[in-house]
Amino acid sequence: MISLKKPELECSDKDCPFHGELAVRGRTLEATVVSARMQKSCIVQLSYLRYDKKYERYARMRSRIPAHSTPCIPVKVGDVVRIAECRPLSKTKSFVVVEMIKEA
Ligand SMILES: [Zn+2]
DSSP states (O other): OOOOOOOSSOOOOTTOTTTSOOOEEEEEEEEEEEEOOSSSEEEEEEEEEEEETTTTEEEEEEEEEEEEOOTTSOOOTTOEEEEEEESOOSSSOOEEEEEEEEOO
């Protein structure tokens, strides 16, 4: 189990790792919120460098991950958050926002 700070707000979401019954395990990542227009989901984007052998340079890569967003950690576009892997919550969601790192 990853040690996490409990958010100040309360919520009644059953898929909340703090106030519900959602277990988190696996990977934790830091990413930037790029879309928060869904009710309990957000899209986060990861930026990283990958070495390109052919051109002997680093290429900037990015990947987008849909994450579950609970009411106790409100997110907006531009926020840097920590997400943790959990069981699949829908067809594409298997991560949940667990911490606000930097607000936009
Ligand atoms: Zn909660």
